[in-house]
Amino acid sequence: MGYIMGERVVIQALNLTKFYGEILAVDHISFEVERGEVFGFLGPNGAGKTTTIRMLTGLSKPTEGKASVLGFDICSEIVEAKRHIGVVPEISNLYDELSAIDNLLFMAQLYGVPRSERRRRAEELLKIFGLYERKDSFSVPSHGV
């Protein structure tokens, strides 16, 4: 077990580096993110922001260096960490085939939300986001929150 509740440091990166072929996308970055803070990665397009998120969420492996998320190593233990992390990508990756509520219920299933809580939790979120009235539809591209 790597995960300790209430640990102060949530993300630690040391010399995290990513090459795509010859191109150096992320160059030996090191940082710590503390529990409860809002930590911003600022930079122009192509600075390596998304690459860093992809490495920290297990979608891409670092070429060099290491990092841990919630105490779990991102190379060997990322699956365990994923239980406790949420990711909002720049481009939506939901299922157009599923309605709003079904998308959320599917995610709840994948993340092991107890059966009795899935629907309540999904409906609660739909209400928070003002989507409850449209829960059975999924209008494809539209802007706005």
Added chain:
Amino acid sequence: MKRALTIAAALIHNPELLFLDEPTVGLDVVAARSLRNLISNLRQRGVTIFLTTHYLEEADLLCDRVAILVKGKILKIDSPKALKESTNSCSLEDAFIKITGLSPTIMAIEKREEDIMWRDNLRGIYYIILKDVRTYYLKPPSISWGIVFPTTWILAFYLRNPVGFEELVPGLIAMTILFSTTAAEAVVINFELRLGSLERLLLAPISLSSVLLGKVLGGAIFGLIMSAVTTIGSVVGLGLSPNVPYLILIIIPSSLAFSSLGALLCVSVREVFEAQTLLNLPRFIMIFLCGVVCPVSAMPTILQYLAYTMPLTYAVNGLQHSFSTASSMMVLIDALVLMGFFIIFILPAIKLLSKKFE
């Protein structure tokens, strides 16, 4: 709506750490403000937030600390206030511009051991199969290649010569398994690759092998259903009496072997149509070489050798045994060889898929 729902989906399991990649890009002023309010609320509830942005005012409003990243290097990490003070700037943007000439800062870390989560993986596999059945199996590519094509072949053979059709039944069942499983894989894998939703699955606490295994098992189940329909139809229609345990012993590993073959080819391309085109190569070669239309033993020796390197040969062979009075040993050998093919195909498929996420 899509953005809101994407955020809602990321919060469904009450995460304690939330990654947001350029959350306000493409949002209007009001929407961006309500998103910022949401982020503040989450922070108050103790959720740690890691966000990327190139809007500096946004970072100034939201972030406790920021890292300034340029060309893959961190130039500075501090609170927006400290950054402004240290550079004597009145906005974070000014500070950013001044800083983009400084040198990096470094810190330290360590790591820990592993834990097996087979239950998470099993659960993931189960729900991926369920979702695939619901969303994909009735899509046009799986219907046309998985259902219409084998049915048409069977009808064509039957109409041409109903006499002696029984002999063709094992081959046609095997062909049905081949086409339905591979067609299903092209749909469940390539639709998701193209939509980027496969990444969504990989963000869940499930290993990549389990995601692919879910896809392969789902395809195999589709193949089982299709072959059950073909088998029951021909057995009832022609009054045949196969050995049912033998049939099951062959159909299950055949479905697994062909489904994993499908997965192996599908993960190497992106679009559904590319996958279907690539799949036709082994499909048609095997139909002609593996005893579906003419017995392997009636072919030139060199083609016979070739036939025995292909899984369809063992499927046809095993099914023929199930319809005749063969020994259980022969059926068992075919089943084992088919399981061998399953392993030979699934391992490189997992490897290829993980290459896509390196």
